[in-house]
Amino acid sequence: MDRKRVVKETLPMLFLCVLAGTLAGTVLTFMEEVLENITGLIIIVPAIIDMRGNISSALGSRLGSAFHLGLLHQGLTSKVGKENVKGSLALSFFTSALFPFFLLLISLFLPFQIGLNDLGIIFLISVFTGVTAGFMLIILTFLIVGASMKFNIDPDNVSGPLLTTAGDVLTLAVMFGYATLFWGVLF
Amino acid sequence: MSYNWKEIFRESAPLLALMGFIGVAGGFFLEGIEDELLEFTVLLFLIPIINDVGGNLGAVLGARLCSALHTGKIPSDFKDKEFQENVWVMMGLGLFVFFIFGLGMGIVSFLPFIELTFTQIFTIVIGAGFITTFLISLITALVSLWSFKKGLDPDNIVIPVETTLCDFIGVVTLAMMVILVVR
Numbered sequence: 342m343d344r345k346r347v348v349k350e351t352l353p354m355l356f357l358c359v360l361a362g363t364l365a366g367t368v369l370t371f372m373e374e375v376l377e378n379i380t381g382l383i384i385i386v387p388a389i390i391d392m393r394g395n396i397s398s399a400l401g402s403r404l405g406s407a408f409h410l411g412l413l414h415q416g417l418t419s420k421v422g423k424e425n426v427k428g429s430l431a432l433s434f435f436t437s438a439l440f441p442f443f444l445l446l447i448s449l450f451l452p453f454q455i456g457l458n459d460l461g462i463i464f465l466i467s468v469f470t471g472v473t474a475g476f477m478l479i480i481l482t483f484l485i486v487g488a489s490m491k492f493n494i495d496p497d498n499v500s501g502p503l504l505t506t507a508g509d510v511l512t513l514a515v516m517f518g519y520a521t522l523f524w525g526v527l528f
Numbered sequence: 529m530s531y532n533w534k535e536i537f538r539e540s541a542p543l544l545a546l547m548g549f550i551g552v553a554g555g556f557f558l559e560g561i562e563d564e565l566l567e568f569t570v571l572l573f574l575i576p577i578i579n580d581v582g583g584n585l586g587a588v589l590g591a592r593l594c595s596a597l598h599t600g601k602i603p604s605d606f607k608d609k610e611f612q613e614n615v616w617v618m619m620g621l622g623l624f625v626f627f628i629f630g631l632g633m634g635i636v637s638f639l640p641f642i643e644l645t646f647t648q649i650f651t652i653v654i655g656a657g658f659i660t661t662f663l664i665s666l667i668t669a670l671v672s673l674w675s676f677k678k679g680l681d682p683d684n685i686v687i688p689v690e691t692t693l694c695d696f697i698g699v700v701t702l703a704m705m706v707i708l709v710v711r
Contacts, residue, residue, distance in 0.1 A: 347588075347592075352624075354584070355584060355621065355625050358580050358584055359577055359581060383555075383559075384559060387551060387554070387558075388554070391692065392548055395687055396544070398591075399684055399688060401591065402587070402594055403531070403681070403683040403684070405591050406598045408595075409599050410529055412531075424531040424536070428531075428533035431541075432536075432537060432541060432544060435541055435545075436541075436544050439545055440548060443549050443553075444552055447552060496591075498592070500591065501588050501590075501591055505584055506580070
C-alpha cells in the first residue's frame with residue numbers, strides 16, 4: 342500500500358471540505374426566511390443533504406471499484422456507467438419521495454404539528470431538489486472519476502470528500518431555489 | 529462483477545430508506561436540544577465540520593477497502609496486514625486533520641462573541657475528533673468486511689451506514705466533550 346499517495350491525494354481534499362462546509366453554513370443562513378415560513382422543512386434539510394452525499398459517494402465508490410477491476414477501459418459511458426447512472430437516479434427519486442412521509446410519521450409521536458399545506462410543499466421541494474441535485478451530482482461524479490483516471494489519481498482517495506462537499510453546497514443552493522419558487526407560486 | 533441498475537436499487541433502497549429515517553429522526557433530536565446548542569455558538573460551527581470530516585475519512589477508507597476487496601488485492605480478513613494498514617493510515621490522517629482543525633478553531637476563541645477559551649475549544653475538537661476518527665475507521669472496516677462476506681456489494685452499503693453513524697457519533701462526542709470541558 343502506498344501511504345504517501347493516500348496522504349498526498351486525500352489530505353488536501355479533507356481541508357477543502359472543511360472550507361466548503363463553512364460555505365454551506367453560509368448558504369443556510371440565506372435560507373432562514375424560507376425555513377421559518379415552511380414548518381418542518383429545517384428538520385429534513387440535513388437528511389436531504391446527507392442522502393445526496395450517500396447516493397453520489399456510493400456511485401463514486403462503485404465506479405472506483407469498477408476502475409480498479411478494469412471494467413472502465415471502454416470509458417465511463419459504457420454499459421457499466423449507464424447502469425450505475427440509472428441505479429443512482431432511481432434511488433434519488435425513491436428516497437426524496439420518502440422523506441415527507443418520514444416527517445409525517447415521526448411528527449405523529451411528538452407534540453409538533455405540521456400542516457397539510459406545509460407537508461405538500463415539502464414533498465414538492467424534496468422530490469424536485471432530490472432529482473435535480475441528484476442528476477447534477479451524477480454528472481459531477483463522472484467528471485471527478487474521469488479526471489482522476491486522466492491525471493493518474495486513485496478515484497477512491499478523492500471522490501468521497503469532493504462529492505459530499507460539492508453535494509452539500511449544490512443541494513442547499515438547489516433547495517433554496519425550489520423552496521423560494523414554490524413558496525412564491527403557491528402562497 | 530457486472531453492474532445492473534435494478535440490483536443496485538434493490539441492494540441500496542432499503543438501506544438508504546432506513547438511513548434516511550434515522551436522519552429525519554436525528555433532525556428532530558437536534559431540534560430538541562437546540563437551546564443547549566445555541567448556548568455555545570461555537571458548537572454550531574463544529575457540528576457540520578466534525579460530521580463532514582469524519583464522514584469523508586470513512587468514505588475514503590470505505591472506497592479503498594471496497595476496491596481492494598473486489599480486486600482480491602486484500603483478503604476479507606481483519607488480521608490481514610494490508611487491510612490493517614489501510615485503517616491505520618486513515619486514523620493517522622484523521623488525527624492530523626483534527627489537530628490542525630483544533631488549532632484553527634481555537635483561534636476563533638479570540639472573537640468577542642465566543643464564550644470559550646483557546647484551550648477549551650482545542651480540547652473539545654481534539655477529544656471529539658479523535659474519538660470520532662477511531663470509531664468511524666473501525667465501523668467502516670467492520671461493515672466493509674461483513675457486507676463483502678455476505679455477498680453484497682460493499683460499495684452500496686459502507687458509505688451510507690458510515691456517514692449516518694458519523695453524524696450521530698459526531699454530535700454525541702461533541703456534546704460529551706463540551707460537558708466535560710465546560711461544566
